[in-house]
Amino acid sequence: MHHDLTPELLSPAGNWDCARAAVAAGADAIYFGMPRFNARLRADNFTEHDLAPLMEFLHRRGVKGFGAMNTLIFTNELEDAEAQLRLIAEAGVDALIIQDLGLAKLAREIAPGVELHASTQMTITSPDGLAFIETLFPMERAVLARELSVKEIERFQSSRITAHRSLLTPLEVFVHGALCVAYSGQCLTSESLGQRSANRGECAQACRMPYELLVDGVQQDMAEVRYLLSPQDLAAVDLIPDLVKAGVKSFKIEGRLKSPEYVTAVTRVYRKALDAAIHDQASTVSDADKYELEMTFSRGLTNGWLGGTNHPYLTHGRYGKKRGPLLGEIIDCGHGWITLGNRTSVPIQAGDGVVFDAGENRDLEQGSRIFRVEGDRLVFHRELSGVNFERIKPGHTLYKTSDPKLESELRRFWQNAKLEENKTPLHLTITGKPGEPLVVSSSFDVERSMFDVRCSSSMVLQEASKHPLSTETLAAQFGRLGETLFELGSIDNQLEGNCHLAVSELNRLRRALVDQLPEPELPAPIGPRNDRSYRDLLPHSNPQSAIRSPQLSVLCRSLEQVEAASELGIETIYCDFEDPRRYKDAVAAVKSEARSSKSEILLATPRILKPGENGYLKLIESAKPDGVLLRNLAALEYYKHRSDLRTVGDFSLNVANPLTARLLMEAAALESVPVSY
Known part of the structure; x- marks a missing residue:
């Protein structure tokens, strides 16, 4: 399969205004969702009546449109999901971004003319994981997990899975926007705390909330560090040349819940950076450009994980919502005014919005708009500012949260842009x-x-x-x-x-x-080419198969638990140790001649495997277990031909319907898979 590897800039569009803004600012493609089956259900999204006009608008201007169906699909939703796939294909949408493996297989069957892009929610963290998905169905794009570094991404380009085959799928990487504290597709925090699953588009953003820290039951004094799970945002604008050299095809901007002004600012800055990198020229991205990135939305801009792992830097814990750039430190203050010292280069003018950082509960923070600027002194309206100046002290810091002049310029840019049709x-x-x-x-x-x-x-x-x-x-x-x-x-x-x-x-x-001359008509959309249905992909029923008797299995996280389960004769013991080097002790405990236990022990693989980490799997093999509990795509690829071991899938494989269950059990020769949520 031949793929066009010309780098592409992909922008978010939560509504029509954002779509227009993305096109005006230079996006090569946009991605969007519909009211169901997408990971941003809180966005405005596009209805079925919007699809055809949206694609016509995009295609006339040489821009592609990708539809996101990037959630898990439950069994009772398969019929509706199939109908939406057909609707998307008939409207001429260029690609589908999909998380659910069963849905991806269905899309290949009933909408073969629409490109298939593996969502970052598939948790593709290693070349071996991508190689496994390539055995299930061909794809035109794989969106890698956000937790990979540039060096790890380079390994995808250089990896050879067998002596005869290299990875075939072009790569897409997030370069700007919000980051999650959990690995892509593996967060269950929102589901466990509030019954709102991130894998169903309902994330409650539990990682943005303040927390208390208890150590051995004792609450720690964390002062202002209360947002313990909230990472800063990703801004990889300086790493674009490295990612181009690493072989990345698509450069993706996060933000389907953001404003058209955000889409405008971020898209045009990355357009500038990507164009320079494509032509092997020095970047012309200026400090003013980076200021726009920080002002339109920022919890603090970082390289994310692209520069490697540095959790204290990425998650400092001091705030969890938009902050903007630092202006300086308050060195003097009075009723209605403050004087700044240690000034940064960020411009200040009347009308700008600011927030006072007193190291307090962020829900109690004070903010206002500047009434007048007098050198280093900022004056606020005494009556209308709403600020209690008795709480403002020297040593507090000031951040800029709003720039009305910039917002107005960005709004004019996308609203007044003449969006020329491609000719x-x-x-x-x-x-x-x-x-x-x-x-x-x-x-x-x-x-x-x-x-x-x-x-x-x-x-x-x-x-x-x-x-x-x-x-x-x-x-x-x-x-x-x-x-x-x-x-x-x-x-x-x-x-x-x-x-x-x-x-x-x-x-x-x-x-x-x-x-x-030919009339200005767009080519007819590529619709479904066959009448296959999700029913054709369901597992085959076998009337001869007997219902197995209920069986108790136990997951153990310590050697003492393993020994106790073995003494009780538990048939299947799953062993999940933090240190896999201790697995051999667990296997020895179960298989000890001193015990007459009939238990079998299966060792759990890590939830995540990154490039070069297959040594963990070899370590598991060396412990000589009865089987393995497989928790990621790379492990499925590694063990799929091992008939000498029991192979069982775990919940982290995100099996939410029988299509996915059949696909994984057949492709990886699994004994069983659990139903995920």
Whole structure:
């Protein structure tokens, strides 16, 4: 399968305004969701009636549209999910971004003309994991987990899974936006605390809440450090050249819940950075550009995990919501005013919004707009600011949260942008000489269909006495092609001698030419090519199969628990130790000749495997267990041909319907998989 690996900038669109903003700012593609089956259910999203107009709007401007169906699909939703797949295909959507493996298989079957992109929610953290998915179905894109570094991403490009095959799927990486505290597709915090699953598009953002820290039952004094699970945001604008060299195809901006002003600012900055990297030029991204990134939305901008793992830096715990850039430290203050010291270079003007950081409960923080700027002194309206200045003290810091001037400029940019439609260059050849008609002709193709146009003047060319027809004159006349698919590309002026033709005849000739040009119609969308259904992919029922008797299995996290389970004769013991080097002790305890236990022990793989970490799997093998509890895609790839071991899938494989269950059990020869949630 051949893939176009030209780097692409992919922007978020939670609504029509954001879609227009992305196009105006230079996105190559946008991604969006519908009211169901997408991971941003709180976004405005697009209805089924929006799909066709949206795709027409995008395609006329040379921009692609990707539909996100990036949640787990329950069994009773398969019929509705299938209907949505067909709707998306019929509307001409370019690609589907999918998390659920069963849904991805279904999409390949019933909408083969729509590209398939593996969502970051699939938890693709290693080349081996991607290799396993490639055995299930072909894909046009894999969105890697956000927790990978640039060096780890490079391993995908260089990895050879077998002696004969390299990875085939182009890579997509998030380069800007919010980060989760959990690995992509593996967060159950929101589900466990509030019955709102992130894998179902309902994340309650538990990681953005304040927490208390207890150590051995004793609450610790953390002062202002209370947002213990809230990472800062990702801003990899300086790493774009490294990611291009690492072989990344698509550069993705997070933010389907953000404003069109955010989409505008972030897209145009990354457009600038990506264009420079593509042409191997030095980046022209300025401090003013980075200021725009920080002002439109920021919890603090970082390289995320792309520069490697540094949790204290990434998650400092001091706040969990938008902050903006630091302005300085308060060195003096009074009723209605403050004086700043240690000023940063961030501009300040009247009307800007600020927040006072007193190291207190963030719910009690004070903020206001600046009324007047007097040098390093900032004056606030005494009555309308709402600030209790008795709480403001020297040593507190001040952050800028709003820049009305910038917001207005960004709003004007996307609202007033003239979004030109893509046009095909028309190359004209013009021939003739005095005493003969002027002939204009061209050959071109539109959507792989060849067209020939040819028009002749109704009067012959005259000998010019003063101003013969020049290439410039011809270009001015034939360049006005109106509401067609074309724009004048070039003119091959082959006129012989000094020719003259009345302007009125040139205009008539141009109109005749336009009448022969193809109408500005978009190509017909690629719809479903067969009548297959999700029912065709369900597991085969076997009336001869007997229902097995209930069986008790136990998950143990210490050697003492393993020994106790073995003494009780538990048939299957799953062993999940923090240190896998102790697995051999657990296996020895179960298989000890001193015990007459009939227990079998299965060792759990790590939830996550990154490039180069298959040594953990070899360590598990060396312990000689009865089987393995497989928790990630790379482990499925590693053990799929091992008939000497029991292989059981775990909940982290996100099996939410029988299509996914059948796919994994057959492809990885699994004994069983649990139902996920």
